[in-house]
Amino acid sequence: MSAHDTAIDTRAGARAGIEPEGRKPRRISPGRIGIYAFLIMAAVFFLVPLYVMIVTSLKTMPEIRLGLLFNLPKEPTIQPWIDAMVNACTGLDCHGLSPGFWNSVKITVPSVIVSIICASLNGYALTYWPYKGANLLFALLVFGAFVPYQVVIYPLIIGLSWAGLFATLPGIIIIHTIFGMPLLTLLYRNFYASLPVELFKAARVDGAGFWRIFFMIMMPMSVPITIVAVILQVTGIWNDFLFGVVFAGRENWPMTVQLNNIVNSTTGVREYNINMAATILTAAVPLIVYFVSGRWFVRGIAAGAVKG
Numbered sequence: 001m002s003a004h005d006t007a008i009d010t011r012a013g014a015r016a017g018i019e020p021e022g023r024k025p026r027r028i029s030p031g032r033i034g035i036y037a038f039l040i041m042a043a044v045f046f047l048v049p050l051y052v053m054i055v056t057s058l059k060t061m062p063e064i065r066l067g068l069l070f071n072l073p074k075e076p077t078i079q080p081w082i083d084a085m086v087n088a089c090t091g092l093d094c095h096g097l098s099p100g101f102w103n104s105v106k107i108t109v110p111s112v113i114v115s116i117i118c119a120s121l122n123g124y125a126l127t128y129w130p131y132k133g134a135n136l137l138f139a140l141l142v143f144g145a146f147v148p149y150q151v152v153i154y155p156l157i158i159g160l161s162w163a164g165l166f167a168t169l170p171g172i173i174i175i176h177t178i179f180g181m182p183l184l185t186l187l188y189r190n191f192y193a194s195l196p197v198e199l200f201k202a203a204r205v206d207g208a209g210f211w212r213i214f215f216m217i218m219m220p221m222s223v224p225i226t227i228v229a230v231i232l233q234v235t236g237i238w239n240d241f242l243f244g245v246v247f248a249g250r251e252n253w254p255m256t257v258q259l260n261n262i263v264n265s266t267t268g269v270r271e272y273n274i275n276m277a278a279t280i281l282t283a284a285v286p287l288i289v290y291f292v293s294g295r296w297f298v299r300g301i302a303a304g305a306v307k308g
Contacts, residue, residue, distance in 0.1 A: 057081060057277035064272055080273035084281055088274050090261035097278055100258030104238055104285075106169060107254055111176035112233040116226060119181055123188025124218055128200050129210060138189065145182035153246060160247065167249030175247050176237050184229050191225040192218065227296040235286040255282050 052069060057080050059073040086096040093099075125131075126138050156175065157166060165171035195218075203213045244254040259282045263275045 053276045053280055057273050057280060059273055061269070061271060061273060080271070081277040081281070083271075084262070084274045084278035088262045088271075088278060089265060090258050097255055097258050097262070097281055100253060100255035101281075103248070103252050104254040104256075107172055107176070107244070107248065107252070108234060108237045111173045111180070111237050112230060114173065115177040115180040115184060115233055116229050118177065119184030119229065120188045120219070120222060120226070121214070122181070122185040123190075123192050124214055125210075126185070126189050127192040128197075128213075138185070141182045141185050143182075145186070149179070149242060153242075157246070166247065167252075169248070169252050172243060172248040172252060175243050176233075176240070179243075180233050180236070183232065187225055187229060188222070191222065195221065224296060227293050231290060231293060234289050238286050239283075 055070070055072055056064060058076045058078070060075065060077060063074060084096055085101075086098050087094060088096040122141070126134050160166040160171045160174075165174065199217060200213065203217055208216065238254075239256060240254065241256040241260065245257050245260075248254060248257075259278050262278050
């Protein structure tokens with residue numbers, strides 16, 4: 001068979017939808033080498049501190065004092081993890097991170113639920129039920145996403161004090177809901193704008209109203225973007241320190257505030273193994289949430305989170 005006949009057969013196979021067999025040739029170019037080198041350095045940059053934290057948290061204090069930072073523990077122990085959770089002292093209280101953990105749960109769960117419900121309703125109304133001044137309201141919400149938190153802390157303290165909600169659990173939930181609203185509303189509005197408008201029109205022709213369309217049509221289709229919103233809110237609220245220390249009150253201090261008190265304690269011997277274990281425990285929940293639902297995060301972004 002001549003080269004001309006081979007080319008004709010190849011084009012015919014391509015037109016028929018037949019994929020060529022065999023492995024694709026791999027070309028090693030300077031650009032690809034540079035990309036892999038950068039990715040490896042970035043991975044090392046982030047993984048080395050994590051490795052040091054883990055191995056240090058499994059060592060005893062006499063072994064830590066030897067200064068062998070990167071060595072694996074000779075006698076691994078989980079006692080620092082237990083002490084970090086239930087025995088470490090934060091000032092006069094020696095109950096570890098456990099009170100802060102449950103406070104973070106009580107703050108994060110209702111804040112995520114309330115903020116997502118409000119933001120989804122805002123995005124739905126702004127997309128399909130526009131009213132007078134809707135564009136101005138949306139512009140103000142988007143602008144609120146770029147306002148530094150520190151600028152509005154004092155007015156919020158005054159407002160919550162006047163309402164009797166300062167240093168209370170409802171007060172910190174309201175704060176997280178307010179500051180999560182701009183970004184989540186933007187996500188939901190862009191997601192709903194990417195859906196076929198014919199669905200909304202068909203539901204209106206069938207006699208469905210505001211709430212029925214929202215619960216029967218929009219919410220079932222909003223699962224991908226809702227998972228994106230959950231990941232963003234859980235990560236942001238759980239890792240928050242500023243709002244927790246200012247607005248939550250001593251009885252409701254979240255896990256991050258308790259971690260700060262443990263690490264920066266100035267009494268007694270500084271126990272680095274407990275500090276490392278406490279740091280990992282504090283960061284565990286957002287990491288678990290992201291790793292469990294990470295693929296849904298990418299799918300939700302691709303489904304319309306950045307479309308307009």
